[in-house]
Structures are given as structure tokens and as C-alpha cells.
Amino acid sequence: MSKKTDEGKKNVVIVGGGAAGVEVVQQLAKQLDHAQYNLILLNARPYFVHVIAGLRMAVSEAERLEDQVLIPYDRLPATFVQGTLVEIEETAPGKGGVLVLANGDRLEYAALILATGSKWPGLIDYGDSNEEVHENIRIWRERFAQAKNVVIAGGGAVGIELAGEIVDAHPNTKVTIVHSGTRLMNDVYPDKFRKSLEQKVLSRGIALIDRDYVDNFPEALTATDIVTRRGKTIKGADLVIPAFGSRPNTGIINTLGAGVLTEAGYVKVKPTLELPDHPGVFAVGDIVDWNEQKQAFKSGNHASVAVPNLLSFLRGQPQKKVYKGSTEMIVVPIGRSYGAGYFDVLWGITVGNWFTGMIKGKDLLVGMTRKNDAPPS
Template identity: 40%
Template sequence: MSTYKKFDNDKSTIVIVGGGAGGLSLLNRLSTTIDPEKHAVILIDARPTLMHLPSTLRLVVSDTDDLIRRSIHPYGDHTFRNKLKGNGTFIQATVQRIDFGDDGGSGQVVLDNGEIVAYDVLVLATGSTWPRPIAFPTESTKAITEHIQARRAEFAAATNILLVGGGSVGIELAGELRDVFPSKPITIIHRDAHLLNSAYPDKFRIGIQKQLEDRNITVLTGDAITASDASDVSSSQVPKEGFITEKGQILKPDLVVPTWGTRPNTSYLPSDLLSSTGHVKILPTFQLPSHPNVFALGDIIDWKEQKSAAKAAYFHAPKVVKNILLYLRERGEAGGAPASVELATSKRSAKYNGAIEMIVVTNGKASGMAYFDILWGITFGGWLSSLLKSKNLLVSKISSITGYTPA
């Protein structure tokens, strides 16, 4: 039996779906600005814990730096701070569908646990679905830990590893594997002429490849194997003759790991709200065009830019918070009716014009490369990349985002 959940009829309810970098950044910013006497806030996430994405590729390779303890942060009362302390609610569940209100009216989020959560303002921050090594289970922390241990055992047992996809996931996983397994054969195969994609200059992409090759990691660019061959293959499943690439090379790994690009996690939304790539169509105010009380941010938005946690947390979330508060203020001035003035045309609203492209790609703990699209385009090598990210993968910053300190 479904339950209809309206937490306080005297308050408007803000529901945030997704507790990743974008969702938590937005929640933390709301916690210093929202009036808890007027507004209730609910966070919904499929998992019971935050998975700190920058550290996950090291996490699944070995027990280096005790990352199971340090980088997996459970949601709970600590997630709601400042003005929201004692006034926020976390629900672990997966969204099945959203019943949108008419003309900006209240709607409902239908969950897989049978609950139906009412909202006055809805924020969608469900991020991406990731390839199998970091496609963590949702049901429990125990299941997540078992997934991590299984991946570690799988990598340790393999004698020859093929990574299919040379984006940041493939590059960073190769670097972590080489740190732990100094002599194990590791190959990356990538369909494009250079690693990563054309959003970054060729000089940067070639530099990353040279770094990997200097660590005895084989990089095959402009080549591919079939999609069926690119599924995870255990040692007992690899054909004795190996795989033949499109260019005719013979590869004989005993573990094949998909490390290709991500997909937006938007399967719960109707197709008319999505682009052809599955991203959510938004206005420059981060609102859905036909639903002014629904906002989207992070990896799921249909915006021409490279997706990153940094953009969601530092460029998207501040503008979404400002526009939510403006929407609620206008709604209050209208006596509780949907806001009469569209934020998209309001001079007071925060419009998004994009952010600079920047990326730090790790290559194990001591190396990597960084690119910042400022001035003529600035590239940094291993020393600065290690300082910025590679050495500790930003693990020390997680507590400031989640409010949780590991025991």
C-alpha cells in the first residue's frame, strides 16, 4: 500500500533527488538560507551513503589509504546542518516516476518503496550511471563493500587486463592498477584518435597517453573491439584465441573491463523532457521549461559542456539555490499560488552561461595532467596534478560536504 507523505501542511516542501556533489552542495547552501519555519527539505537517494566519485577508482583497486572507511559517508541527521538541523528528512529509495503538477503546482515523487512524496519545489540531481567497476549497488552499505572487495579480488587475480574506453575513467583506473601491480600487463583501447575527447586540445590528450606509456601501459587509439566483447569477461570466459580488434590486432586479456563514458541517470523521466542523449532540457535558470517549480543540475542537464562534480557543486548549485528562493518568494507573494512571474524572464534570477572547462586526470598517486581553459589554455603536469588531486583524491574535503566524520 502506497503512503502519501506530506511532512507539514503548513510548510512548502523542497525535495532534492540525488545526494551527490550537486545535490549535497545545494542542500548545504539551502541550510544557511532557508527558513525552516516555512519550508521543509527532503533528500532522496537510491543509496544509503555518498559515494565520493574522485576516490572510487582507487577504492576498487586496493585497500590503499583505508578508503572504505574514509570515502563512504552514510546519509543521516548529520546531512542536515545549520538552519536545517533537525528539520530535514533523508529517504533511501529509487524514484520510479514523477507526477508533475499542472502549471507549476505541487507534484509527487513516486518511490520504489511504495511511498509517494509530495513536493512544492523539486530538484533533480541524479547524476550519471557509471561503468561496472564503479556501478555500486544501492541496497545497503554491506552490498557496496562486497562490490568493492569483489572488484579488488578480480583485479588481483587477473594476469592481463584490457580497459575498453580511454576517457578519464579508463585513464585513472589504469594509473591506479599500475601503482598496485607494477608489472601486470594493462591495455587501454580507445576508438578516437586520442584519449579523452575533442573538448580538450590534442596536445593535452597526447601528453596523457605519453604518461601512461611511460609507465608501461599499452594504449591503442583509433581502434575498438565489438560491444559484446567489451562486457566484463572473467578469466573463464575469455576465448582462447583472444579478441581481434577492428584493425586486426589480437588481444589476449583474461579480464575485460568497460571504462567507456557515462550516461545520464534519467530513466525515471518521460521522454518529452529529455534530449536525444537522455539529458534533461532546461532553461538558463535550471528550470524545466514546462515545470517552473522543478529544477535540474549536474550531469543530467542538457547543456553543452563537459560534465563534472566541480561544475555541479560550484557553478550550478549556487544559481539553483538563488532561483529556488526567488521562486518561493514570488509564490508567497502570490498567496501560495504558482509564481506568476517566470524566473526565465525575471531580471532578479540567476542565469547560467556555462563555466570554464577544467579537468585534472590522475595517473596513480604521483602523476597526472591538468587542463584549464583560460587564457590560451593552460596545461600542468604530474607535480601540480598530484598536489591538486592525485595524492589524496580530495578525500579530506568529503566531511565538509557531508557533515559526517568517519570514526
């Protein structure tokens, strides 16, 4: 625990210290009655990881990005508790409860916001301890430094961005993306944008295999002939990486009771982002069961609904804010100076290399993120 809490006050707890959890802290700290409530952030990892820069950090040590993207919570206007949640014990609907931690500690809450984020496959599955995070970074950097023929399974944003980082840092390494669709990305985005991305990927010397799958992931740095599901052979692959998307990190949330999660593991919410049958418990970020692409920038929109509704709950007032979805937009760098973006506004706007490099590819939003993690003015 980085700051002491006042035992005479009730606790408002945010579970999860990723983009959504940090955004909630920033907004809630400005509006919560601190004379009555402690604001607490609970997270298993000791710092925020700016995942947007995680691929570049894993591929090369050139910029020592770990010094910039592993951001301590000490500047946040909340008490930070490092711990692993193992159970949520709800006293009664609307009456708060207790969070049970792996070390046996029990943390009471009067209201709760769940922001547990996503589980990622492969190289950005960091683990929780500082030692695990740094060991993960070290291992992947060694692998990329030695690899000669990399296969990436997945043609979404993660796979594309990873391919771009590899060819930037290791230009002599062969890179192949194997993806299940007829074009890169998914059909949320228009063909014009997806075709533009495909052309830019190919222009960087990255090979593409579409409408196919990789089912086997051999030991790293062991040259192996990979046979895809449709029978295509990729000879001599020595690093095969899963990059086919994330899953909601919601297993523990199931301890609230039956019916809290969908079959896919997302948290069921009302338009107020409160959980049905669990007054005073809200969910934000990637874990929310909402028909939209899971992206960090939408956390601000979620927080702008959940925070005022939580405050209304604490005051015994009706919750008036409702979530209506967010505009779909995405910027996909293919290294520092290449890429494309799409904004679903007006007629649908597609941008190219220059805009992508300036807005994201150059520093992957590291500077902006570090600035925004300061306490609110």
C-alpha cells in the same frame, strides 16, 4: 528517513544524493525559510559515494578507502529519505506534486530539484543497497588481485585513471587501453595536453591501441584472446573492463511528461535551469542538457543558479539567475604521482606530475570532500 519532517510545512525536495544534490542541500539550507519549508534529500543509496576515489577503492584494499569515501548523510542540514523514485506525479504546472517511491510511500513537494546524476559502466556501477555496494567492491578487488592482463575499453579520464591505479597497486599486471580517438581524451581539450597525457601513460608501461574498439567483454578471470573491431589481437586478456563514459540517470524523470528529455536522455532546461513547462522543477549536475563536459565540480555553479531561482519561484518573484556555462578544466592522475591537468584560462594552462599529484592524485580529494560534507557554518 533520518530526521522527522514537520507535516505542517511544505516540502522542497532534492532528488539524488551525489555531488550535485549535496551541493544544492548545502546552498539551499542557508537560504530556505525553514519556518515554512522542510528540506528533504531523497536518494536510493544510504550514503554519498565519493566517486572520484571509486577506482582506487575498487583496485586495492590497501587503504580501506570504503571507510572514507562512503559518507553518511547524517551531517547534512536536511531530512534524508532513503528510497527509490518510480514516478513523478505533477499536480499541475507550478503547483507541486508527489514523488512515488518503490515501497509505496508518497512524498509531496512544493518545489523540486532533480540531481539524479550518471550511470556508470563496469566497476563503479555500485547498486543501491549497502550490501550491493560492499559486494561490488569485494568482487572487483578480487579480480584485480588475480588478473595478469587487463584491457580497458575507453581512453577518457576514467580509463586513464583506472590504468594508473592498476599499475600502482599491481605493478606486475599488464594493462592496455583501447580507445577510439587518435589521442586520449576528446577534442574539447587541446592536443598539447592530450599528447602530454599519452606520453605519461606510456612512461608508466601502459600499452595504447588507438582508433579501435572492444566489442566483447568475456567472463572475468578467464584468459581470452581479444580481437578488436579493426582486427588486432590482444592475447591472454583475463579482465576486460568498459570505461567509455557515463549515461544520464534520467529514466524516471520521463514520468513528468513527454518532451522532458533529449534523445540522449539529458534533461531539457532553460538558462535558469528550470524545466520548460514545469515551473518549480529544476535540474542540476550531469543530467542537464548543456554543451559542456560532465564533471562534479560544475555542480556548484549549477546550484548557484538553481537555488536562488527556486527561492524566487517559492516567493512568486521573477527568476534572475542564468547559467552561462563553466570553464573547462580537468586534472587526470595516472596513479598517485603522475598525470596532467588542463585549465582553459588565459592562454590555456597545462600542468604536470607534481601539480596533479598534489591537487588530486595523492588523496583523490577525499579529505576536502569529507570536510565539505559537514553542515554549513
